[in-house]
Amino acid sequence: MNELDQLYQQVILDHSKRRIGSPLVETTEGLLHGESHQHNPICGDQIRVRVELDDQEHFTSMSWEGDGCSISMASASVLAEMLPELTKEEFLGKRDYFREMMRSKGNFQPDEEVLEDAAAFVGVSKFPARVKCAMLAWVAAEVAMHEARK
Amino acid sequence: MYPLPNRPVTILCHGLSGIHDNYSEDHVHTMTGQPEALEALTAGEVERIKADFEILEHQVNGVDVVYLDSGATSQKPRCVYEAEQHYYENANAAVHRGAHSLAVEATEIYEEAREKVAKFIGARTNELVWTANATEALNLISYSMSNASLGRGGEAAARFRLGPGDEILTTELEHHANLIPWQELAFRTGATLRYVPVTEDGALRYELLDELVTEKTKLVAFTHVSNVLGTITDTQKFVDAARKVGALTVLDGCQSVPHLPVDVKALDVDFMAFSGHKMLGPTGIGALYGREELLNAMPPFLTGGSMITVVDMEHAEYMPSPQRFEAGTQRIAQTHGLATAVSYLDEIGMGRIAAWEEHLGAMLYEGISKIEGVRVFGPADAQRIGTVPFEVIGVHPHDVGQYLDSRGIAVRVGHHCAQPLHRALGVNSTTRASTYLYNTEEDIKALLEALSSVREYFGV
DSSP states (O other): OOHHHHHTOHHHHHHHHHOTTOSOOOOOTTSEEEEEEEEETTTTEEEEEEEEEOTTSBEEEEEEEEEOOHHHHHHHHHHHHHOTTOBHHHHHHHHHHHHHHHTSTTOOOOOHHHHGGGGGGGGGGGOGGGHHHHHHHHHHHHHHHHHOBO | OOOOOSOTTOOOOGGGTTOOOSOOTTOOOOTTOOOOOOOOOOHHHHHHHHTTOGGGGSEETTEEOEEOBTTTOOOOOHHHHHHHHHHHHHTOOOTTSOOSHHHHHHHHHHHHHHHHHHHHTTOOGGGEEEESSHHHHHHHHHHHHHHHHTTTTGGGGGGGOOOTTOEEEEETTOOGGGTHHHHHHHHHHOOEEEEEOBOTTOOBOGGGHHHHOOTTEEEEEEESBOTTTOBBOOHHHHHHHHHHHTOEEEEEOTTTTTTSOOOHHHHTOSEEEEESTTTTOOTTOEEEEEOHHHHHHSOOSSOSTTSEEEEOSSOEEEOOTTGGGOOSSOOHHHHHHHHHHHHHHHHHOHHHHHHHHHHHHHHHHHHHHHSTTEEEOSOTTSOBOSEEEEEETTSOHHHHHHHHHTTTEEOEEEOTTOHHHHHHHTOSOEEEEEOOTTOOHHHHHHHHHHHTTHHHHTTO
16 A cells, blocks of 8 residues: 555545534533534644533543544544543543554554554554644544533 | 955856846836746756756655645755855855955845845845845834834834824735734724725726725735735736825735746835745745835834944934844845846746746646636636646545645645635635746646546545
C-alpha cells in the first residue's frame, strides 16, 4: 500500500460517508450533557460535538455535526460509534493512546482491541499536517465531557 | 582597505540570456495597469527560466514537483539567494551609520535596491518604504492614521485623521491583510468600515461605488488582483470614485506586482503595498509605495533609531520619507535579494510574463471547467492572472490537496486568508492553483489529468 492509500484506508473513506452520530440529536432528560464547538483555523474545518453521560459517568451517546475533510469527519464517526458505554476514564485512556499513535510518524502498531476502527488512522500519523484533522473530534468530545451538566 | 569585490548588484541567472522584449524603461501602461498586448514567453524560454530554479528540479513523493502555489509564495531563482550570500560575504554592515567602507558599501546596496524596486513600479526612489511584507505595509498606514487621529503630525497630518462619522471603504474580495488593519483602524478611531460586496460569482459590484463612496469616505482600500479568484480589478473605477470626494486610495498589489506590469503613477493611487516573497524575492521584505507629499506628512508608525534628526529627552524630530518609516536596523540582504529578483523579472519583461500567465490562466480555467464533477469559481468573463480556485464536488479541498500532493502537485487549500469572500461564494474552503513565469503547459496538463481522477479515488 502506498502512503496515500495508508492515509485513506477504506475504513476511513467509509466512515467519512456514513458519519455515524451525525447530525446532532436532542438531549435526553435526566442525563448529563455537554457540548463543544471546535474549529481548525488553518483549514476552516469545524465540528460541534454533544455527549451525554449517566450518573455513573458512563457515556451514553455522542452526536455531532461538522464540515471538514474526510479524515476529520471519519474520526468523528469512529468516535461516535466507540464512545457509548465507555467510562470517562476509559475514554481518556483511549484518547491518550490515539494521540500517542498520531504523534508516532508512522512508527506504531495499534492494538485494534483498544482502538477498534480508530486504528485505521495510523496512516495519518505519517502526515503531520493531517494530525489535527484526526484529533479534532477527540478534542471536542473531551471538552464536551468536561462541560457536561444536568 | 577592505578587499571589496566587484559590486554584487547584478548577478543574473544564466538561463535568461537572450530573452528580451520591448518592455523597457519607457514602457507604457494602460490606466488599469493591464499589460500591453505583448508576445507571451515561448515554451522554450519557460524551460530555460525553470532551470534557474533549483527547487523545481527536485522530486516530491518520488515524482517531479509541479509547483502551482505561487499565489502563496513564489520560488526563488539561484541569483536571488546568491545575491544575499554575496552581500553577507562581501559587504555586510549596518546602513546609514558608521564611516567605514563596509558600511558605505552596504548603504549603497540598500539604497540602490530601493531605487531599482521603486523604478519597477514607476515610483520615485523616496516614495518606496521598506517593510517586512505587505501586511506590515498596510498596518503602517493603519497605525500612522490612528496616530494622526490622536493629533500626532499636527495640521500637516489633518487628512489622515479619522473619527466617528468618517468611513473607510474596502471590498468583500480582500484577503485578511487588507481587511483586519481597517477593522482595527475603525475600532480605534470610531470610524465606520463599509465594503463593496461581490456577486455570487465573486465579481465586484462596481455599480454600488457611487452609493458607497460619499463625503464621509476618507479612505478606499482595494485589491488589484484577487488572491483567491485571480481576477483583475478595474482600479480606475475606485480611483475616480475616491478622487471625487477627496478620499485616500490604498491598492493591495500583492498579487499584481509579481504578475503584471504595474505603474503606480498611471494607476494614480495614493498608496500601494506589496510583498517581495511573492515576486521571486526573499521572505521578510516588502514595500509600501506612497505619494511623496503624503508620506512626508504622515506621522510615523514604528519609532526609534534611524528615523530621527534631533532627539532630546522630551521629544524628537523625524526624517522625511522613506527613513521616517524605517526605524531600527533594516533588512539589507533581503532588499538586495528583492532588487535582484526585480532585475530578473525586468530582463524577461513583465508584459511577456503577464501574457504567458494569461495563457496559463485560460488553460486552467477552461480545462478545469470541462472536468466532470469539478466546479471553478470566479466570473467567466473576467480578466485574470494564472490563478484559479475550484471545488471537486463531494471531496473536501484538504483531501483534494492531499491527493494532488501524492502526485507531486502543490496547490493551496483552505480559505486562502479570505473568509468573507468564501462565505460570499457559499463555501468554507476551496482548492487554488496559481502559476508563475516558470510554469509550463505540462504543469497545467498534469493538474488537469490528476483532477479528473480525484472523485474516483475517493469513491464519489
